[in-house]
Amino acid sequence: MNYHLPRLERLLLRPELEEQQKEVWRPTWRCFCCQDTGFVQDSLIRLVIPDYNSDKDRSVACRNCERVYIYAELVRDSLDWRFTPDTCEKLDRIYRDDWARTLAYQNQLRKQALGLVDELAERKSIRLRRRSPEEEMEVRRKHEEAIDR
Numbered sequence: 001m002n003y004h005l006p007r008l009e010r011l012l013l014r015p016e017l018e019e020q021q022k023e024v025w026r027p028t029w030r031c032f033c034c035q036d037t038g039f040v041q042d043s044l045i046r047l048v049i050p051d052y053n054s055d056k057d058r059s060v061a062c063r064n065c066e067r068v069y070i071y072a073e074l075v076r077d078s079l080d081w082r083f084t085p086d087t088c089e090k091l092d093r094i095y096r097d098d099w100a101r102t103l104a105y106q107n108q109l110r111k112q113a114l115g116l117v118d119e120l121a122e123r124k125s126i127r128l129r130r131r132s133p134e135e136e137m138e139v140r141r142k143h144e145e146a147i148d149r
């Protein structure tokens, strides 16, 4: 009996996400205050309630989006509604800015890593063969650019 099974390639549920993930992962939430859950994130709650304890205290309703209204009344009744839309909007902004900085930093790291790969490839090519005059000029131009910075 022949047990050879066919080999198939992955069939992605959402190919566009895979494409994004080749780059630095970035959040797709519309509301950064609650990450589209309707409940303000614990780390953001603590900016307003420093000793907030998620095991004992009520979850905080996000007022930056209407998301929390999809939940049953019972759930909504058990929430802490003291955060105003203005507070939630500010928390959204804080976390959004935080992400922007994180992404900028990760992109910088990524560029550095890619630069390193290029440099290694270049070194390897030197060992394998001599550069053509055009390549030599390009390398010198890059060096001068690097020095000018």
Ligand SMILES: [Zn+2]
Pocket: 031, 032, 033, 034, 035, 036, 037, 038, 039, 062, 063, 064, 065, 066, 067
């Ligand atoms: Zn929200």
